[in-house]
Amino acid sequence: MSEFRQNLVTNEWVVVAVERARRPHDFVGVKPTKTLPEHSETCPFCPGNEKETPVAVYRYPSEGNWQVRVIPNKFAALKPLESLEREQVGRYLKFGGFGYAEVVVETPKHNQTLGTISIDEAYQVMLAYKARYDILSADQRIDLVTIFRNHGERAGTSLEHPHSQIIATPLVPLRVRSQLEETQRYSANFGTCVFCDIIKEELKDGRRLVLETEHFVAFEPFASRSPFETWILPKRHQSVFGTIHLNELQDMAKIVRDVLYKIHTGLENPDYNLILQSAPTKEDDVDYYHWYIRIIPRLTTPAGFEMGTGIYITTAYPEETAEFLRKVDVPQ
Numbered sequence: 001m002s003e004f005r006q007n008l009v010t011n012e013w014v015v016v017a018v019e020r021a022r023r024p025h026d027f028v029g030v031k032p033t034k035t036l037p038e039h040s041e042t043c044p045f046c047p048g049n050e051k052e053t054p055v056a057v058y059r060y061p062s063e064g065n066w067q068v069r070v071i072p073n074k075f076a077a078l079k080p081l082e083s084l085e086r087e088q089v090g091r092y093l094k095f096g097g098f099g100y101a102e103v104v105v106e107t108p109k110h111n112q113t114l115g116t117i118s119i120d121e122a123y124q125v126m127l128a129y130k131a132r133y134d135i136l137s138a139d140q141r142i143d144l145v146t147i148f149r150n151h152g153e154r155a156g157t158s159l160e161h162p163h164s165q166i167i168a169t170p171l172v173p174l175r176v177r178s179q180l181e182e183t184q185r186y187s188a189n190f191g192t193c194v195f196c197d198i199i200k201e202e203l204k205d206g207r208r209l210v211l212e213t214e215h216f217v218a219f220e221p222f223a224s225r226s227p228f229e230t231w232i233l234p235k236r237h238q239s240v241f242g243t244i245h246l247n248e249l250q251d252m253a254k255i256v257r258d259v260l261y262k263i264h265t266g267l268e269n270p271d272y273n274l275i276l277q278s279a280p281t282k283e284d285d286v287d288y289y290h291w292y293i294r295i296i297p298r299l300t301t302p303a304g305f306e307m308g309t310g311i312y313i314t315t316a317y318p319e320e321t322a323e324f325l326r327k328v329d330v331p332q
Contacts, residue, residue, distance in 0.1 A: 005223035008194050011182045014223045015313045024316060024324035027227055027299045028268055036111035036160060044074075045161035047108045057102065058131055060124050068124045069105040070132055073165070076101035084141060084170055100136050100168040104128050105161065113151065113162050113269075115260025119332075123253035125164070129276070130249060133242050136168040137281040143172050144280050147241070152271025154298040164274075172280050180279065180289060187288035195290030196237055207319040210326060211258055215251040218259050220318035220325075226300055227316035228267065228325070230259055232293040239279040239289040256293065258330045263297060266328040271298040 002018050044052035047065065058070035078099030086095045106125045107117050114122060129147055136145050149164040150157040172180075186194040202208055202219045210230060211218040218232045232255055234248060244252065263272065278291040306312050 007223040017313050024321050038111050040110045043161050045105045068128045073101035102166045104164040110161050115264040119254050122257040126249050126253045142168045144169050147276040149274040154271035155273045183288045208322045213251050213255050215248045216255045220322040224318045225312040228297045228321045230295040239286045240284040241278040241291045261330045262325045262328040
């Protein structure tokens, strides 16, 4: 029998379709393998091609050969020079495309990913995330800073070189606001943070657990919208990413790298989206929200029913996909 499962964070429902259920191994190697060079002469993100991109706003190390660079997006949809003044056009509203759009070039090596670099290298990427989050969120015109990573064509990337993106907007989108309202409602009903309660439940149950470190927990959510969807949450309650401590950031580098390595190795480098979801910048100390990372491998394609109803149909049990990932060994 198929079953409905509820996502406590969004109050959305998903369907686990038993009749269509696939074993975790069925998702291995869903895209052709491709061998990339360590350096590409035509890649704007590779060393030696820095003149092809805007001047870096962050660089590590500051001199010599760089390991991580953060640059303004050359083709940004949002720019910090646009006006915030709203204009009414008939019954409609509009204002300038104000905001920030930046690219985090995670490594000089064209053929690596965030899941295959070393933990020390991943830590430098996390430091870049934190440094730019702090700078952008300090702009009082900014309401939300979103960090994300598109890996592969099905995930929406156009460049193969490993990179993440940061976009800061002067508004909180409806989907984010709706999630905040749901978590506020949960907190009002139960007097606790829904994310903190989920962490306790997943650690107690254990079947959907993928990894646990000193400061973080990674698991397949009970109501996964797609096969191998994985969440990573800090154990300490914190509503925005900017409040993370340095020792937690080091631990974050390890668990993010290790989870992505498991997905990269176990599923043979699938396309995926990674999103760091944080509360709005002006809600940096609330007890009802908890920042977290979502990783969504692009192993299936939403169809008309999902788009029409918002109810996703998944074809794999999260308990089984978690067990599959737990068995993938990671390098130290």
